[in-house]
Amino acid sequence: MNTENRHNIPEEFLRPYSPTESEPLVYQTWETSGFFNPDICIEKGVTKADAEHFSIVLPPPNVTGTLHTGHALMLVIQDIMVRYQRMLGKKTLWIPGTDHAAIATQSKVEKLLEKEGLKKHDLGREAFLKRVEQFAQESHDTIVHQTKKMGASLDWSREAYTLDDKRNLAVRTAFKKMYDDGLIYRGHRIVNWDPKGQTTISDDELVYQEETVKFYYFKYGPFTIGTARPETKFGDKYVVMHPDDARYAQYNHGDKLTIEWINGPLEATIIKDSMIDMEFGTGVMTITPWHSKEDFDLAEKYNLDKEQIIDQYGKLLPIAGEFAGMKIKDAREKIVEKLQSKGLVEKVEENYKHNIATAERSGGIIEPQIMHQWFIDVNKPIAERNNKSLKELMQDAVNSKNIEIIPDRFEKIYFHWINNLKDWCISRQIWYGHQIPVWYKGEETYVGIEAPLEEGWVQDPDTLDTWFSSGLWTFSTLGWPEQTTDLETYHPTSVLETGHDILFFWIARMILMSTYVLGTVPFKTVYLHGMVRAANGQKMSKSLGNAAADPLDIIAKYGNDALRMAMIIGNTPGNDLKLDENNIRGYGKFGNKIWNATRFVLESIAQADFSEPVELDSEDQQSMDELNELLKVATKEMNEFKFSLAGDKLYHYFWHTFADIIIERSKKKITEGINAPSAQRLLYLQHLTLIKALHPFMPFVTEKVWGLLPKIGNETNDNKLLIIESWPTSA
RNA sequence: GGGCGAUUAGCUCAGUUGGUAGAGCAACUCAUUUACACUGAGAAGGUCAGGGGUUCAAGUCCCUUAUCGCCCACCA
Numbered sequence: 001m002n003t004e005n006r007h008n009i010p011e012e013f014l015r016p017y018s019p020t021e022s023e024p025l026v027y028q029t030w031e032t033s034g035f036f037n038p039d040i041c042i043e044k045g046v047t048k049a050d051a052e053h054f055s056i057v058l059p060p061p062n063v064t065g066t067l068h069t070g071h072a073l074m075l076v077i078q079d080i081m082v083r084y085q086r087m088l089g090k091k092t093l094w095i096p097g098t099d100h101a102a103i104a105t106q107s108k109v110e111k112l113l114e115k116e117g118l119k120k121h122d123l124g125r126e127a128f129l130k131r132v133e134q135f136a137q138e139s140h141d142t143i144v145h146q147t148k149k150m151g152a153s154l155d156w157s158r159e160a161y162t163l164d165d166k167r168n169l170a171v172r173t174a175f176k177k178m179y180d181d182g183l184i185y186r187g188h189r190i191v192n193w194d195p196k197g198q199t200t201i202s203d204d205e206l207v208y209q210e211e212t213v214k215f216y217y218f219k220y221g222p223f224t225i226g227t228a229r230p231e232t233k234f235g236d237k238y239v240v241m242h243p244d245d246a247r248y249a250q251y252n253h254g255d256k257l258t259i260e261w262i263n264g265p266l267e268a269t270i271i272k273d274s275m276i277d278m279e280f281g282t283g284v285m286t287i288t289p290w291h292s293k294e295d296f297d298l299a300e301k302y303n304l305d306k307e308q309i310i311d312q313y314g315k316l317l318p319i320a321g322e323f324a325g326m327k328i329k330d331a332r333e334k335i336v337e338k339l340q341s342k343g344l345v346e347k348v349e350e351n352y353k354h355n356i357a358t359a360e361r362s363g364g365i366i367e368p369q370i371m372h373q374w375f376i377d378v379n380k381p382i383a384e385r386n387n388k389s390l391k392e393l394m395q396d397a398v399n400s401k402n403i404e405i406i407p408d409r410f411e412k413i414y415f416h417w418i419n420n421l422k423d424w425c426i427s428r429q430i431w432y433g434h435q436i437p438v439w440y441k442g443e444e445t446y447v448g449i450e451a452p453l454e455e456g457w458v459q460d461p462d463t464l465d466t467w468f469s470s471g472l473w474t475f476s477t478l479g480w481p482e483q484t485t486d487l488e489t490y491h492p493t494s495v496l497e498t499g500h501d502i503l504f505f506w507i508a509r510m511i512l513m514s515t516y517v518l519g520t521v522p523f524k525t526v527y528l529h530g531m532v533r534a535a536n537g538q539k540m541s542k543s544l545g546n547a548a549a550d551p552l553d554i555i556a557k558y559g560n561d562a563l564r565m566a567m568i569i570g571n572t573p574g575n576d577l578k579l580d581e582n583n584i585r586g587y588g589k590f591g592n593k594i595w596n597a598t599r600f601v602l603e604s605i606a607q608a609d610f611s612e613p614v615e616l617d618s619e620d621q622q623s624m625d626e627l628n629e630l631l632k633v634a635t636k637e638m639n640e641f642k643f644s645l646a647g648d649k650l651y652h653y654f655w656h657t658f659a660d661i662i663i664e665r666s667k668k669k670i671t672e673g674i675n676a677p678s679a680q681r682l683l684y685l686q687h688l689t690l691i692k693a694l695h696p697f698m699p700f701v702t703e704k705v706w707g708l709l710p711k712i713g714n715e716t717n718d719n720k721l722l723i724i725e726s727w728p729t730s731a
Numbered sequence: 732g733g734g735c736g737a738u739u740a741g742c743u744c745a746g747u748u749g750g751u752a753g754a755g756c757a758a759c760u761c762a763u764u765u766a767c768a769c770u771g772a773g774a775a776g777g778u779c780a781g782g783g784g785u786u787c788a789a790g791u792c793c794c795u796u797a798u799c800g801c802c803c804a805c806c807a
Contacts, residue, residue: 016767017769225807226807288807409736410735571745583744595766640747
């Protein structure tokens with residue numbers, strides 16, 4: 001090319017592509033264009049008002065700090081879906097938001113206070129909540145900043161928070177409806193009590209840890225019982241054995257006998273039940289219904305007495321006699337000593353391994369307790385829903401194929417979880433969250449969306465499990481309980497994309513809430529991604545010193561487009577992704593490749609005259625056909641959520657066919673004047689098409705390049721942004 | 732105890748309804764004021780964890796074993 005042509009080429013092409021320079025400016029252009037908002041797309045004639053819709057609600061990150069590479073992966077996959085669908089001309093909505101995360105956020109702030117030597121009770125509920133809100137606000141701002149850096153084309157005008165006023169109204173409305181339908185009840189039931197966090201938690205928030213302890217065999221009357229927890233045994237007055245156990249055939253269900261126990265004689269009652277495993281230990285056990293779920297169930301079955309042994313702080317109650325007031329851990333050995341002195345210890349096994357339940361957030365050791373709490377009944381038939389229970393509604397949604405889970409192996413896991421589902425304890429004794437919309441006055445209870453007007457009512461101090469409000473997310477973000485246009489237009493949402501680790505916590509609960517409250521599924525497709533790990537397979541974390549823990553560091557180094565490609569190519573749903581910095585660097589080079597190919601195309605066509613139709617010669621036509629064929633396949637793959645395959649194809653075509661073959665061929669044709677107009681037109685067409693098709697994957701560099709392309713004939717839309725161009729199904 | 736996933740080139744991973752294996756990075760040879768060295772051309776590298784089966788044909792489907800990882804579960 002001669003120097004005259006160079007004047008037509010923007011000067012910045014003389015330097016390598018700089019993602020760090022371009023990306024913030026490009027994002028700003030998108031944001032000010034308003035095209036993240038489907039209403040504006042319709043207003044400006046980009047999208048047809050009656051177009052099909054495509055909607056995703058962003059899994060709201062917890063306001064507990066900053067985003068990590070796992071969030072980055074989620075943003076990348078969703079942004080690809082959203083950009084693709086927007087280019088298909090659909091009314092495309094992606095709603096951002098953050099999650100107050102109740103326990104997680106509160107315990108984070110409590111830990112910060114601890115460093116200042118303060119406890120939440122020193123501040124009081126109001127001041128403490130202020131503190132949490134301040135922390136949440138700061139986290140929110142960081143998260144939003146990071147999200148924008150990652151190029152997410154979210155409609156920020158619709159941003160929501162799980163604890164803002166609108167979502168609070170949704171929560172109160174849903175609670176009231178469930179209460180009126182008899183699905184929410186308050187009852188004395190066994191719950192997971194966290195003595196450290198001083199709150200109940202759900203089964204899903206338990207983390208089991210293996211512990212090696214001593215296992216004791218005690219003489220209990222004529223029987224020998226085994227236990228790892230002597231400190232719970234004070235009130236054990238039921239002794240259980242299998243009805244078919246020949247060793248104990250002489251005893252009948254209901255027989256009573258007096259036995260000598262820790263603090264003196266006790267009247268024990270024989271219970272025969274097949275829950276007992278005859279093979280385990282001596283085949284006999286005593287039960288502690290107040291502090292064990294299984295024992296509780298048995299006690300319910302036979303209407304047995306239940307006695308509390310341990311209080312909510314983990315201390316022994318007066319029933320323990322001389323041990324009352326002691327902490328469990330301190331009491332254990334002393335109790336064994338006493339039993340020893342009474343000759344009731346038969347043997348002690350060392351190194352007994354068992355799992356203890358701990359609280360996910362506080363780390364406290366869970367002590368099951370019978371408490372007065374609020375529950376959601378998952379088995380009660382619901383008249384409004386054909387007498388199906390919540391459990392059945394959840395099963396039907398997936399069984400009926402109204403919801404498809406990708407990869408489908410998670411469907412099995414989903415059903416297994418539902419089959420084992422028990423009533424959901426939704427009340428939490430923490431301050432940060434949606435306060436339960438129930439008021440008490442003496443013996444009276446009032447449940448309402450608004451507080452009762454009369455004097456003297458006191459609201460329940462407990463708050464709701466954070467997943468209660470998250471469960472409403474697909475429709476609370478669209479304005480429910482108001483019957484908004486958004487709700488009508490965008491619900492059920494198209495896709496729910498998230499990590500497979502919150503299948504139970506969140507996805508199942510959204511299905512529960514939506515099928516119950518609205519009678520529709522919350523989304524049609526669930527796409528589950530895997531966990532992001534460092535190249536060596538370690539979990540990403542700052543404490544482990546993995547270089548790539550902060551996505552913004554990667555972006556600063558290689559650009560967002562490179563990170564996106566590294567996260568998409570070679571990644572498959574449900575499987576873990578080991579993020580390799582070499583990989584990211586490699587795709588960073590691709591950005592520059594696109595940049596330089598653009599420069600070459602611009603230089604090559606600078607003198608071309610496209611005002612008259614140009615016929616492609618047979619060789620060039622064949623190249624065009626090949627590209628069209630590739631696009632056909634890539635489009636199919638995009639529709640099937642196979643982004644890895646589609647992205648890989650486009651990447652390779654651009655580099656190894658367009659750049660290596662077509663560009664090289666065109667050099668010869670143009671300089672030697674062999675069908676030069678055909679070569680120029682092919683360059684132009686292929687480049688244009690590939691830039692469009694690559695846009696969902698590498699939005700920044702493609703948008704940047706698009707802005708520098710000249711307007712030729714009717715091939716480009718005058719200065720329109722690439723983000724709202726049409727996806728090139730065929731060129 | 733039950734269930735699931737992984738095992739493919741030195742490393743990290745793809746492989747779309749079965750049709751004699753691919754990418755990135757690394758390593759090798761050559762080219763070099765070229766749109767691009769963030770380059771090009773070429774070569775090399777795999778008995779697809781082991782064993783068995785179905786099939787004209789298996790990385791792909793079935794059975795089984797091993798190793799690693801994950802999830803679920805009340806064994807007192």
